[in-house]
Amino acid sequence: MDSMAMEMTPEWAASVWPVCNNLTVHGPNSNQKPASSIRMAAMTGRDSWYDMEKYSRTVTWVCLALIGVAVLPGFMGWARRRWPKRALATLQSMPFYFRTAAFLRSITYQRCSLPLGRGKRIDIPDLGKTLVIASFSIGMIVWCFAVTPYYRCTREWGSPPLAIRAGMLANGMITFVFAFGTKVNLVTALTNIAHERLQVYHQWLARLVLFFSVVHTIPFIVQPLRDGGSHNLYLWWYHNGPEMWNGTVSLALLAWIVASSTNVFRSWSYEFFVVQHLVSVILFIGFYFAHTGNELNSWLWLWAAIGLWGLATLIRWARSAMASGYFVSTRASVEVHSSSDKRDAMVRIAIRTPLRWSPGQHVFVRFHTMSPWQAHPFTVVTLPQPSDHQDSVVVFLARVREGLTRKLYERVVQEDREQGDDDAIEKGGSSFKSSDALPLLENSEHEGHDDENLPTKAKLLPASIDGPYGCSASMASYHSLVIVAGGSGMTFALPILFDLAWRGRTGNVCTRDVVLICSVRTPATLSWIRHQLEAVLTSLASYGITVRADVHVTRSASKELPILQGCDAHLGRPQVTARVDEAIRAPATSFMQESRAVVVCGPQEMSHEVQDSVASVQSDLLRGRLSNVVEVALVRESFGW
Ligand SMILES: Cc1cc2nc3c(=O)[nH]c(=O)nc-3n(C[C@H](O)[C@H](O)[C@H](O)COP(=O)(O)OP(=O)(O)OC[C@H]3O[C@@H](n4cnc5c(N)ncnc54)[C@H](O)[C@@H]3O)c2cc1C
Structure with missing residues (x-):
């Protein structure tokens, strides 16, 4: 055996350092700390630190494989919407297709809930999603804990492998937390699963990242304590100061991001949720970059996450600018029903735009002069004009709730009372025609049958739209x-x-x-x-x-x-x-x-x-x-x- 090969074996490490834990002086600067070549040799074949990039890589492949599984059904759904007759005929000619579909639906359509005690239950995602999330999470957790060792001989022999394993697993997942979370979504493009349905994976994966981050942290506390008590822990903390601080802040931010994304916070104030989520995520990324310092190529996954997020944001802004007259000229007609009961009120929002969309898709609307930071999703009630060269009218019907929708409602009602506003549309008039809603009616007997008789109050307000999002809900392939x-x-x-x-x-x-x-x-x-x-x-x-x-x-x-x-x-x-x-x-x-x-x-x-x-x-x-x-x-x- 040549000397190099000998150097890299645990046997060699054991020969030069017969009892690995016979240190009497602990701490990062201990003069008894083994040299890095000895440490490297000692961890060879024992989940070596140097090989741990594989955990992030494997997570990537598993996530890509899961996304890959969804591509075929997604394609079938897309084909059914695009060529309803031909696609249905093809499926009918495929033996076992409908039985397989019924079997999968019998699982994926099952609702799930967990008992909370005193007869109360809490809803969790449908069985299909729960199975995907649970099997992925359990698989990763079992893998993390099944591999040994959890700790090196002492802290001086290297970082606890359990901690690095967990950290690299979390690191690999971060890219997919972003991939599932963006509105313009690559996963949606591949699988035809709308961004809002991917949110459940975005949220649960973030929780799993938090779990592994905690698992990553604990051994860094336990091992120095076990080796040399709290003074030793202090020495290690002090020695790795910036790394530890950055890690601690990242962990705290992540815990906050996960906690503040629960329904409780979102329903309390959605806008607070959005703004703080954005700020917290940016801070988290900054601290996480600093914490990992590209060790084990960890930044690869971070850059991928930032790339996906950045690209999605760019596409959103570009699309929104084109759909909204480059944010300067587009105005929305906001109408309220003058006779409606305040408790059951709705507003109708109509915007002329070159945008194209499919039935069931939604669009985010932003009112620059009222709530510039808020973009609210509404389903488009109308269909686009058949010709690509004609502008269409997107029309939304929004139930009046407590936030922006109420502000819109009250603004129109109040200014109607004050009168004389240049932007107010005449009482009883409406910017919305039946032919806008359904272009095909242009030649039908309902032509010209507009809502002129609706007692509406209306106002024009500067607005922009962003979309369309969600998948087409065209149902023409069902009998x-x-x-x-x-x-x-x-x-x-x-x-x-x-x-x-x-x-x-x-x-x-x-x-x-x-x-x-x-x-x-x-x-x-x-x-x-x-x-x-x-x-x-x-x-x-x-x-x-x-x-x-x-x-x-x-x-x-x-x-x-x-x-x-x-x-x-x-x-x-x-x-x-x-x-x-x-x-x-x-x-x-x-x-x-x-x-x-x-x-x-x-x-x-x-x-x-x-x-x-x-x-x-x-x-x-x-x-x-x-x-x-x-x-x-x-x-x-x-x-x-
Ligand atoms: C895909 C989709 C399509 C929708 N289509 C319609 C529609 O066609 N008609 C309709 O009346 N409503 C629709 N909604 C619901 C609508 O977006 C909310 O009711 C509206 O944003 C509430 O605004 P608000 O500030 O008045 O609400 P608030 O009273 O502040 O909040 C009421 C509820 O709306 C949620 N909410 C508030 N802002 C947002 C936001 N920016 N994004 C998501 N949820 C939010 C809150 O979590 C809360 O549960 C849709 C929602 C989604 C997700």
């Missing part, structure tokens, strides 16, 4: 649809109907029947969408798509029911579970293999009822108990993350 919408959830349902009507005109649609169950608190909410709803129902009927539409008014002061052409109106809540079960379990009306889907957007309780129904039908599909029905898919929008 029958059940759409359940509660309150402002109608903003998600309407564009789906518009899209069906638009595709119906060209025959590019598989859908033959639609059940629409819509629930609103008062008839005032309906007045915003009445004409669009009636128009689209007429269009759908003319293209041979049968629609059964039921509108439920849950809190009307008078017992009078709204009259909507093509809809049955009811007082009181809909029996959501019974109606959905009835629709999805009904025998197919033809001998064809029928593909069904349920769309829900509304309050949590409603959403849960629908999800439970669709989850429970999957086992019957697997057993072939539903005659000629091959699939029941679920699309759920919760207006949150």
Whole structure:
């Protein structure tokens, strides 16, 4: 054996340092500290510090593999939306596709909750997401703790391997925390999973990074204490001062970021959450850079994270500038219903823009003169103009809550009272036309049937938009649809109907029947969408798509029911579970293999009822108990993350 090879073996280290822990003087400057060549040899084959970059690398490959698994279903979903008929025919010709889909849906649609005691439960992500998150987390934790040793002989022999292992695992995950968190998202581009649905992975991965950061910290405290007591700990801390301080501040910031991202903080003040999140993340990155000092090439993962974030931000700003007249000329018409009850009020926001979008997508709106730091997401109710060369009108219907939406509402109402404002649109006038909402209606019998009679007050305000985000919710590749919408959830349902009507005109649609169950608190909410709803129902009927539409008014002061052409109106809540079960379990009306889907957007309780129904039908599909029905898919929008 040559001398170099001999030098690198633990045997050689043991031969020159027979008892590794016979130091009498501890501390970073101990004159008994072994030379680095001896330390290096001693750790060879014992999870050597020099090989620990592999932990970050492996995390990267595992995350990429998980993303890779989602690419195929994402592609299928995309193809179904783009070429509904051809894609569905292809899937029908694939043996086992629908059974596999039903099996996966029976897992992924299951809701999960954990008991909190006293009969209370806390919701956790759906079973599919929980399984992915749990298996990844458990796998990483088991790996971290299964490898030995946890500590070197004494602190003088090197950093505790458990600490470095955990640190490098966390380091590898940081890139993906950013990758899952940005709005313009590479993972979304690859998998067709909307950015808001990736938030759950963003949040849980950040929690896992925090866990491993704590595991990284503890051995650095335990080992010096064990070797030489608190004085030794002090010596090591003092010796590695900046590194320790930077690490401690990073850990504190990370703990704060994770804690302040919980629902409690976000619902308390979303804007405070956004601003502090941004500041805390920037500070965290700065301190983390300083802490790691590119040891074991750790900065590679940090630069990747910053690159993804920077690119996403650049694209967002560029897109937003183009969609919003370069932030100078775009103004939004903000309208409120003059007769609406303050508790149930909505504002309608309309902006002319060259932007293109798909049904169900949302856009962030910023009002520069009111809340320049806030960008709020709203689903676009309208469809874009068919021609790329024409500007379109994005229209949002926003329920008035406590923050920006209330400010907008009050501004319009108040200035209407004061009158004389140059930007105010005349009372009773509206900037929004039915033809803006649904370009295909231009030649239909509803042409010119605008909302001129709506008693609205309106105002023009400088605004910019950023988007579109989210995936297309085009449902044209399903033979029958059940759409359940509660309150402002109608903003998600309407564009789906518009899209069906638009595709119906060209025959590019598989859908033959639609059940629409819509629930609103008062008839005032309906007045915003009445004409669009009636128009689209007429269009759908003319293209041979049968629609059964039921509108439920849950809190009307008078017992009078709204009259909507093509809809049955009811007082009181809909029996959501019974109606959905009835629709999805009904025998197919033809001998064809029928593909069904349920769309829900509304309050949590409603959403849960629908999800439970669709989850429970999957086992019957697997057993072939539903005659000629091959699939029941679920699309759920919760207006949150
Ligand atoms: C993808 C998506 C689409 C949406 N589409 C619609 C829609 O079409 N119509 C509609 O009425 N509402 C929609 N919402 C909800 C809407 O964004 C919030 O109700 C609105 O931002 C509340 O503004 P506020 O300042 O008045 O709310 P606040 O009273 O301050 O807060 C009310 C709730 O809104 C959440 N919220 C506040 N600001 C934001 C923000 N910038 N981003 C995300 N959540 C926020 C808070 O966490 C809180 O739970 C959508 C939300 C999402 C995530």
